[in-house]
Amino acid sequence: MKRIGVLTSGGDSPGMNAAVRAVVRKGIFEGIEVFGVYSGYQGLIDGKISKLEAGDVGDIIQRGGTALYSARCPEFITDAGQEKAIAHMKEHGLEGLVVIGGDGSYRGAMALTKKGIPAVGVPGTIDNDIPGTDYTIGFDTALNTVIEAIDKIRDTATSHERTFIIEVMGRDAGDLALWAGLAGGAETILIPEQAFDLDDMIDRLEKGKKRGKKHSIIIVAEGVMSAQELANLLSEKSDTETRISVLGHIQRGGSPTARDRVLGSLFGARAVEALLKGEGGQAIGMVNNKVVDYDMEEAFKLKRKVDMSLYNLSKELSI
Template identity: 70%
Template sequence: MKRIGVLTSGGDSPGMNAAIRAVVRKAIFHNLEVYGIYYGYAGLISGDIKKLEIGSVGDIIHRGGTMLYTARCEEFKTLEGQKKGIEQLKKFGIEALVVIGGDGSFQGAKKLTEHGFPTIGVPGTIDNDIPGTDFTIGFDTALNTVIDAVDKIRDTATSHERTYVIEVMGRDAGDIALWAGLADGAESILIPEDDFSMDDIIDRLEKGHKRGKKHSIIVVAEGCGSGVEIGKTIEERTKLDTRVTVLGHIQRGGSPTASDRVLASRLGAYAVELLLDGEAGKMVGIEKNQLVSHDIDEALSRKHTIDLNMYKLSKELSI
């Protein structure tokens, strides 16, 4: 093997640049040429591909987002789109590919491998919803962004004696909501992995108010419904002054934490090692702080799970 490619796909996450840097420099260390594919699978189809040198990835380890940019590509979900992508890879002499992204990106990597093109997936998504790894690149940074925001909101909640509903990202996975809610001492945490009862939320708020509690924080994963509507229901039923904050895409940005930089560096380099060892159709991950790899098929066939013991703990500590 003499030449590999790297792309980022789907939603961006802090630490993707650190992963790109690791792929490029690890490959060059082993005398491989590296080509960056811009705008994900869309750029692969259009041939937006350029050679990367050591200096191409200098001064990016601390930057959020992705220097290769990213885009979603419906065309690549089709056989014709996949064949176009492989034609471009052959045109540039690229013999293997590292794909950094989430489950949708891994679906594309799986298809390339099925067509006989060696591909390794690196999990980059703030949702932490990829089976086969304890943590995904970007989760820790997004989590700390939410915690910082909730800390600030708590200050004004205390000053005005208000209840605050804070909606965070997590359409299908409640990791951000659960970890941030537990870290910030939220009174209630709503996650898509478990049913919630408005009666229970109201009861907890009213009990707290009766014992003299002046403010409350409720963290809602977006997959549980609209934070605005939940806030309206709370105010109508409790008559407590209630405000809603939807954090939105602020959670995807920012300089990656040390944890995400180290994780991205380890996973990116490990992906190159697997390609050099002749592996394909694998994803890299970290379990109990050890690097691991799994067949992408296996990872995609499993359902993401959340630590419900942490969820139970959050309820016990917020009495």
């Protein structure tokens, strides 16, 4: 294998640039030409492909987002879209592809592999919801962004003796809410993987007030409900005065933490090694602090599970 491509797809996450840099420089080190595909699978369909040299990925390791840009691409789901992409890859002589993104991006990589173009997936998403890996690129940075916001909101919650509801990202996965809630000392954490009892939540808030607690923090993952919906429920069933804060896309931005830079570097380099072995349909991940590669199709038969011991601990510590 002498020529490979690299793209970033789906939602951006801090550390993607570290992974792109690693793919390019590891490839060059191994004697491979590496081509960047701009704007994800849409760029593959449109032929937005150009060769990257070592200097082209200089000074990006510290930047959030993705220097290769990203885009949603419904057309790539179709057979016709995939054939257009493959035609452009063949025009540039690309024999393999590294795809950095989430579950939708992985499905695209599997489709290419089945059509004879070996593709390897690198997990880049702040949701930490990819099966087969303990951590994804961007999760740690987003987590620290949320924690910083919680700390600041707690200051005003304390000053005004109020309950704040903070809505964080996580449509189908609660890792960001759970880890941030535990690290930020939240009294209540709502995640998609666990049903919640509104009466129990109100009872916990009341018990806190009785022991002299002046404020409370509730973290809710967007996949459960919006912060406003939860505030409405609480006002209907109790006299709890709440304020809401929706963190939104601030969670995706910012300079990646050291952990995400290292993860991106490790994963990107391992992806090149997998392609050199001719292994398509593989995903890169970390399990028990070791970098691994595994079959994507088999991994997606499994369901990513949240660590319920953390959830239970958060309830025990927020009495």
